[in-house]
Amino acid sequence: MDHLQTNLPYSRPNTPGLHPSQIGFVGIGAMGYFMARNLANRRVIPGFAHAPLLLWNRSAEKPQKLVKELGEERVRITQSIEEIVNSCEVIITNLANDEVVKSIYDQFLKILTQSPPVKNKIFVETSTVGLILSVLYILTGLSSISGNLITLGELDGLLSQIRHVHFVTAPVFGTPSVADKAQLVIIMSGDYRSKKELAYLLVPSMGRKVIDVGENVEKAPTFKLIGNSMILGAIEVFGEAYTLGEKAGIEADRVNELVKDIFPAPGLMAYSDRMANDNFDGSIGFAIDGGIKDATHIRRLTATYNSPMPAIDVAHQHLITARAIHTTQKLEGKQSVETLDWSGIIAGSRVAAGLDPFDSKKHQSIVQEDE
Incomplete structure (x- = not known):
């Protein structure tokens, strides 16, 4: 063949x-x-x-x-x-x-x-x-x-x-x-x-x-948005998991290793690597504006077909949160990258947990001691 x-x-x-x-x-x-x-x-x-x-x-x-x-x-x-x-x-x-x-x-x-x-x-x-x-x-x-x-x-x-x-x-x-x-x-x-x-x-x-x-001609864009909903949902969950790990004293490298063991998809592993290493440079990735655009399209699609996707609603909010923080940092001249990658979605989970949005080195792990 x-x-x-x-x-x-x-x-x-x-x-x-x-x-x-x-x-x-x-x-x-x-x-x-x-x-x-x-x-x-x-x-x-x-x-x-x-x-x-x-x-x-x-x-x-x-x-x-x-x-x-x-x-x-x-x-x-x-x-x-x-x-x-x-x-x-x-x-x-x-x-x-x-x-x-x-x-x-x-x-x-x-x-x-x-x-x-x-x-x-x-x-x-x-x-x-x-x-x-x-x-x-x-x-x-x-x-x-x-x-x-x-x-x-x-x-x-x-x-x-x-x-x-x-x-x-x-x-x-x-x-x-x-x-x-x-x-x-x-x-x-x-x-x-x-x-x-x-x-x-x-x-x-x-x-x-x-x-x-x-x-x-509307079917291919619909299919693409369905696929992107899976990717976006996954990186939202990754962001939440990394944040929980940081609060519980589990090193990011350990979480990243687990991702590679149970989600061995090249794209997902790449986003996990970015979160593990605070590498949020969107000039060599997928800019967060594109992520917000796609999330908006997906949410409109779910409304059209009465098919809720709560994970995407949360992801959309966290993307906007990340962009808002990055925009403020740029105005203050404190940004670490010029264009934010959509893996920066992790900022939404981090700030909700009281952590720095983009720099995990500033985190102090909270570890429960055995009594």
Whole structure:
């Protein structure tokens, strides 16, 4: 059996559709940098020409760094979103939050309406977003939506009304370090043929596995939020356990060793290591703002489906507590890191227990003596 077949839920598509000649990537952030780099370095198939990956980002620093790392034969910075949309057959977006997603796809729609494509284009949204995007106004020559909200399904409807245009949601599981190693798990929903083509483009170049959850584009983001609820719930429990251990005189190294014995998942062990060592630098992890965004989306999802998740409610409160403390420290010039990682959630448990939020060296263990 084909090695990829075990990690992809599709049969191999017929060539030449397997290898689009031009791909664009929008959003070269903490995750997007590694995703774009690995995609640009994808395995070269004999007989297929690969044009440089086209990049667009609001700021130029990271795209320029990527060009310096790979060279212009692999990646090239575009001067406008119009060039990405008009030149590429596949456009991948990895963006910071719902508002940025709304803004970028608003621009996509306007460009597509002004210059309708004459061949297939696939737009691939890989960010973690809610099912309802905040939107001020979207207008195309075909349809308009005014008001404050637009669902992913409605966005899919607007895009699919334009001939040759397809939309796939493909959020990914993994931290920047996982993206660096091309070990992301990719969740896909949307047009079946588009997913089939994308799967063989993105695995193994960008990820290790694709999970298909159907043609409704809202399913993949829902699945991603369910997965994130498990991760967030776990690190909340870890934070509470470490805090209890600190109060009871159990060394953090001991708790961390136990985590590795009973929860041997690489991602969870990494967050445990951060808590054990007070390593809360979000510039090389998952920034707490992203954690609060995801927790907010999860809570909205639980309300939509009347499916309570009390652990996430507590985690959301502790994330906000941690961010508030860190913000105060920054105003006073006392912060230890510029960007706080979401493993800093432990601060919520620590301050509730009367401990320092981010520095366990300041704790005095309370140990019950035998009588």
